[in-house]
Amino acid sequence: MLFHVKMTVKLPADMDPALAARLKADEKELARRLQHEGLWRHLWRIAGHYANYSVFDVPSVETLHDTLMRLPLFPYMDIEIDGLCRHPSSIHEDDR
Ligand SMILES: O=C(O)CC1=CCC(=O)O1
Numbered sequence: 001m002l003f004h005v006k007m008t009v010k011l012p013a014d015m016d017p018a019l020a021a022r023l024k025a026d027e028k029e030l031a032r033r034l035q036h037e038g039l040w041r042h043l044w045r046i047a048g049h050y051a052n053y054s055v056f057d058v059p060s061v062e063t064l065h066d067t068l069m070r071l072p073l074f075p076y077m078d079i080e081i082d083g084l085c086r087h088p089s090s091i092h093e094d095d096r
Pocket of ligand 1: 029073
C-alpha cells in the first residue's frame with residue numbers, strides 16, 4: 001500500500017540545541033534505513049519549509065502508523081496522510 005505523507009517539523013524554539021541535533025541525527029539514520037528497506041520510497045524537501053513530502057510503501061495502515069511513531073521527530077511533527085492507488089492513465093506499470 002502506498003501513502004503520500006507530508007511531515008512538517010515544529011521544534012520548540014527553546015529546545016536544547018544538543019537535543020535537537022541528536023533527534024535530527026537519529027531521524028536521518030532511521031530514515032535512511034527505512035529507505036534501504038524499501039518502506040520509505042521517496043523523501044523530498046518542500047522548498048522553503050522545514051517539511052517534507054514522502055511516499056511510504058507498507059503492507060498496512062497499522063505498519064504506516066507504527067513506522068511514523070518510531071520516528072525520533074514524531075512528537076514534533078504535524079503529519080498529513082493520503083492513501084494512493086494506481087491512476088488508470090499512469091504509464092508506470094510497476095507502481096503499486
Ligand atoms: O527534515 C525533515 O523533513 C524531517 C525528516 C524526515 C526524515 C529526516 O531525516 O528528516
